[in-house]
Amino acid sequence: MLFERDHELTTAANLAARARAGSGGLLVVAGGPGVGKTTLLDEIALREAGPAPDRMRVLRARCSAEESGFRLGVARQLFEVALEERCPLRGDQPSGPDDEAFDHLDVLLRRLAEEEPLLLVVDDVHVADPASLRYLVRCADLLADLPVLLVVAERTNPGVPGRLAAVGAATVLRPRPLSPATVARIVRAGLGPTTPDEVCDECARMTTGHPLLVHALVRDLALMAGDGPVGRAPRRLADVGGGAFVRALHRLTNDGGTRRDHLLRVIAAVEGEDHAAELLPALTGETLPWLADWLAAMREQGVLDRADPPRFTHPVLRDAVLALCSEPEEQGALHRRVAALLHERRAAPEAVARHLVQADVVAERWMADTLWTAGRRAWSGGRPEEATAFLRRALDAPLSPERRSLVLARLGEVEISVNSEAAVRRLTEALREAGPRLSARIAPSLGAVLAANGRVDAALRLLDDVGARVGDGDGFAAATRAAAALIAAQDVLTWPAAVRRLRAAAAAAPGEIEPVARGLLAVCDATAGLVSAEEALARIAPRPPAPPPPALLPYWHASAAIVTRWADRLPEARRIADEVLGDRPDLSDPARRVLAGARAAAAVAEGAFARAIEESEPLVVAATRGGVRPVHVVSQVVLALVGLDRLPEASRLVELVAGDESTSWEWCDLLYARGVLRAASGDLAGALADFQDCGARQLAWGRVSPVVTPWRSAAAHVQVALGRVAEAVPLAEEELRHARTWATPRVVGRALRALAATAAGERRLGLLAEAVDLLAGSPAPVELAESLVDLGRARAALGQGRRAREALRDARALADQLAMPRLLRRVDGALGELGERRERRNGTGLAALTDAERRIVGLAAAGRSNNEISELTRLARRTVETHLTNAYRKLGVRRRTQLPRELAEFREAER
Numbered sequence: 001m002l003f004e005r006d007h008e009l010t011t012a013a014n015l016a017a018r019a020r021a022g023s024g025g026l027l028v029v030a031g032g033p034g035v036g037k038t039t040l041l042d043e044i045a046l047r048e049a050g051p052a053p054d055r056m057r058v059l060r061a062r063c064s065a066e067e068s069g070f071r072l073g074v075a076r077q078l079f080e081v082a083l084e085e086r087c088p089l090r091g092d093q094p095s096g097p098d099d100e101a102f103d104h105l106d107v108l109l110r111r112l113a114e115e116e117p118l119l120l121v122v123d124d125v126h127v128a129d130p131a132s133l134r135y136l137v138r139c140a141d142l143l144a145d146l147p148v149l150l151v152v153a154e155r156t157n158p159g160v161p162g163r164l165a166a167v168g169a170a171t172v173l174r175p176r177p178l179s180p181a182t183v184a185r186i187v188r189a190g191l192g193p194t195t196p197d198e199v200c201d202e203c204a205r206m207t208t209g210h211p212l213l214v215h216a217l218v219r220d221l222a223l224m225a226g227d228g229p230v231g232r233a234p235r236r237l238a239d240v241g242g243g244a245f246v247r248a249l250h251r252l253t254n255d256g257g258t259r260r261d262h263l264l265r266v267i268a269a270v271e272g273e274d275h276a277a278e279l280l281p282a283l284t285g286e287t288l289p290w291l292a293d294w295l296a297a298m299r300e301q302g303v304l305d306r307a308d309p310p311r312f313t314h315p316v317l318r319d320a321v322l323a324l325c326s327e328p329e330e331q332g333a334l335h336r337r338v339a340a341l342l343h344e345r346r347a348a349p350e351a352v353a354r355h356l357v358q359a360d361v362v363a364e365r366w367m368a369d370t371l372w373t374a375g376r377r378a379w380s381g382g383r384p385e386e387a388t389a390f391l392r393r394a395l396d397a398p399l400s401p402e403r404r405s406l407v408l409a410r411l412g413e414v415e416i417s418v419n420s421e422a423a424v425r426r427l428t429e430a431l432r433e434a435g436p437r438l439s440a441r442i443a444p445s446l447g448a449v450l451a452a453n454g455r456v457d458a459a460l461r462l463l464d465d466v467g468a469r470v471g472d473g474d475g476f477a478a479a480t481r482a483a484a485a486l487i488a489a490q491d492v493l494t495w496p497a498a499v500r501r502l503r504a505a506a507a508a509a510p511g512e513i514e515p516v517a518r519g520l521l522a523v524c525d526a527t528a529g530l531v532s533a534e535e536a537l538a539r540i541a542p543r544p545p546a547p548p549p550p551a552l553l554p555y556w557h558a559s560a561a562i563v564t565r566w567a568d569r570l571p572e573a574r575r576i577a578d579e580v581l582g583d584r585p586d587l588s589d590p591a592r593r594v595l596a597g598a599r600a601a602a603a604v605a606e607g608a609f610a611r612a613i614e615e616s617e618p619l620v621v622a623a624t625r626g627g628v629r630p631v632h633v634v635s636q637v638v639l640a641l642v643g644l645d646r647l648p649e650a651s652r653l654v655e656l657v658a659g660d661e662s663t664s665w666e667w668c669d670l671l672y673a674r675g676v677l678r679a680a681s682g683d684l685a686g687a688l689a690d691f692q693d694c695g696a697r698q699l700a701w702g703r704v705s706p707v708v709t710p711w712r713s714a715a716a717h718v719q720v721a722l723g724r725v726a727e728a729v730p731l732a733e734e735e736l737r738h739a740r741t742w743a744t745p746r747v748v749g750r751a752l753r754a755l756a757a758t759a760a761g762e763r764r765l766g767l768l769a770e771a772v773d774l775l776a777g778s779p780a781p782v783e784l785a786e787s788l789v790d791l792g793r794a795r796a797a798l799g800q801g802r803r804a805r806e807a808l809r810d811a812r813a814l815a816d817q818l819a820m821p822r823l824l825r826r827v828d829g830a831l832g833e834l835g836e837r838r839e840r841r842n843g844t845g846l847a848a849l850t851d852a853e854r855r856i857v858g859l860a861a862a863g864r865s866n867n868e869i870s871e872l873t874r875l876a877r878r879t880v881e882t883h884l885t886n887a888y889r890k891l892g893v894r895r896r897t898q899l900p901r902e903l904a905e906f907r908e909a910e911r
Contacts, residue, residue: 024143034212037153074132117147177209190218202233208302216248237319332360349374368397436470444483482555486590519559527703533567554591561598566707597632609640631666635673645821672709691715713754745778785814861899
């Protein structure tokens with residue numbers, strides 16, 4: 001079926017009508033391969049061979065490279081029958097001078113034209129034998145007074161019109177690419193009428209409307225889809241399947257000979273490099289002007305764009321060229337040359353390394369150094385898959401044993417977030433050849449991944465062995481003991497012994513190491529309910545007069561961040577965590593995993609749910625891979641998602657890690673978070689089971705304090721909701737007793753609210769009033785808002801309507817600030833019972849944003865950080881975060897990177 005060729009067919013019909021009237025001519029259909037020249041010739045022949053009186057006699061010939069050695073082969077095909085009957089030419093190779101043969105053919109043509117109008121159709125004339133080409137050019141001069149139309153298809157390149165297209169009397173047609181609408185028709189004809197617009201649009205972009213590529217792509221996609229639909233747009237060669245599309249592209253680009261095919265591979269290899277313009281001549285041995293015509297053809301056919309240096313118009317086209325146009329050995333050598341040239345030009349290590357990964361050999365020192373540097377930078381930039389590829393390739397280079405251990409160690413640390421079993425193998429191999437300093441770094445990482453895989457005993461034995469081997473210099477042995485203490489928390493049976501050892505080590509430790517052990521013990525005693533927040537803070541503050549050795553520093557930060565967070569020193573906890581964490585997710589160090597969890601928990605405690613989700617996203621992504629899963633961080637993100645009423649997302653996240661049940665303290669956190677999620681979803685029985693399981697596990701560890709998880713108060717609220725008030729009372733009372741030991745407003749206020757849920761009348765009111773008084777002066781906005789709702793309801797139950805509305809309005813203001821939809825519904829329900837209705841307004845889109853939110857969102861969309869926005873607007877960072885959280889909810893986005901697109905769409909819709 002022909003699409004968008006009405007102009008060409010109309011032109012051919014007009015020329016045919018003139019020929020039938022006795023004034024013939026030459027029509028050349030010119031263009032690159034696959035534009036539909038043959039199909040167009042077939043349609044012209046079919047239409048002109050129709051019934052009389054407008055019928056023309058059609059004589060056809062098709063040229064081929066195989067027959068180009070036969071003299072006058074085109075003439076023999078056109079006049080095959082007539083040659084036998086009326087012309088003296090005989091044999092497969094007609095002899096005699098061209099002029100004599102041409103004269104005979106002229107006579108024959110005139111005789112045939114006298115009988116009836118002729119349509120001579122010649123396809124692929126560019127590969128005709130030389131004599132036939134000369135005859136066709138001569139023939140074109142004879143047609144003006146004959147009822148003959150000569151129609152030929154000739155492959156041409158831009159700037160080189162072709163032999164027949166250059167004839168002055170010729171009418172030349174150059175079929176244009178198909179429009180996106182026509183591509184969509186072809187796609188839906190092949191893949192089904194319900195094929196999404198996104199698929200059709202991507203097919204149009206990938207093929208640039210070239211008919212050859214369009215039809216080949218549709219065949220491949222139909223084969224891949226089978227009987228099912230194509231649900232998503234193809235953006236990689238793997239999405240296409242390759243076969244027909246790759247062969248079609250090869251046909252399209254293979255017209256330039258071996259040297260030019262090589263250039264196409266070079267363009268694919270250096271595409272996107274900063275030094276591409278310099279690399280192309282160096283790699284091809286040619287200058288671009290020599291290939292200008294061929295490059296123009298590739299641009300006209302949509303394979304290359306019009307940039308300089310040239311690039312492929314779609315990534316799939318580049319992949320297809322590399323898939324078909326090169327042998328692996330040749331491609332490897334090409335990438336090695338590209339890497340060397342980039343290295344000489346001091347390109348970025350990652351740019352060089354991407355070629356070294358595909359090089360045939362990595363045999364020089366600079367190659368190993370580049371891969372090592374690129375691997376470190378990719379890891380720091382949060383690209384573990386890329387870092388893994390670089391470091392694996394570095395192992396193929398000649399390395400000294402110590403250097404090889406270093407590469408293996410870093411590779412193992414990277415693979416912890418990707419493949420925990422591979423990480424164990426890498427780190428174990430690295431440890432065999434490592435010196436004391438490197439061993440002290442490897443051991444905690446290897447111990448952490450062993451413990452995460454359920455091999456806590458093996459992890460502790462390893463740390464003991466390494467600690468004994470490295471000695472006490474530079475704090476290495478102390479660092480392994482601190483790591484062992486954190487890793488022992490993965491197993492309830494090993495934890496008591498680890499604490500005893502930690503106490504003994506603290507008593508005998510040197511002055512600069514003792515603060516680290518003291519901080520870890522402060523965490524232990526806090527969970528056991530043995531110290532108050534004030535006492536725990538005294539143990540970790542002030543900071544050590546002399547900083548601990550670098551190997552120990554993360555462990556001091558971990559204990560300090562935990563204690564300050566539990567003590568509601570939330571900005572300080574965040575600052576301590578940020579000093580070590582930075583922006584890079586790291587699962588290789590148990591201390592850093594704890595710090596990441598502490599930072600997320602501090603954000604949740606502040607009610608900064610969106611920030612907790614955004615900062616934890618790299619680690620949450622890591623949880624979806626096959627490596628070590630940061631369960632503690634995931635638990636905090638689940639709590640943040642529940643706070644924002646994004647329950648389906650929270651459920652999916654819980655399912656990712658729920659199969660990793662263990663005796664670790666992290667599992668207690670996840671049980672508590674899942675209980676909160678189930679309670680919010682209405683599954684009270686499931687929630688109660690999770691809270692009770694969490695409590696049983698914590699008690700087995702000797703962790704009685706509610707600073708770990710407030711499982712008792714949560715379980716008490718669920719018991720009350722289930723009508724089991726008598727069972728809830730002892731839980732709430734015990735929670736309050738332990739909370740008063742720790743003595744911070746958050747834990748005490750939360751426990752008072754739980755106990756109030758089991759009471760009634762004036763006692764309930766008194767407990768809630770005490771809770772609100774305590775929480776009002778603390779950084780506990782979520783607990784304060786919840787207590788205000790309960791206080792408002794308690795006052796309403798006692799007939800104190802005015803005071804009830806005051807409490808509920810305060811709760812509403814907090815819920816608005818925190819962007820907690822579920823809490824807002826509770827407040828509105830309580831106010832509704834008191835006869836107060838909340839004024840409704842447009843709750844979504846730009847119209848719902850306040851002026852402050854609009855300004856802050858605009859700055860965030862422009863790439864400004866929260867700190868920069870705070871400085872520009874002269875607002876506190878916490879206020880900026882609150883405005884962004886509210887704006888995210890109103891705009892329906894989840895992260896900062898979505899803001900530019902969403903703002904553009906909203907503004908377009910408003911026009």
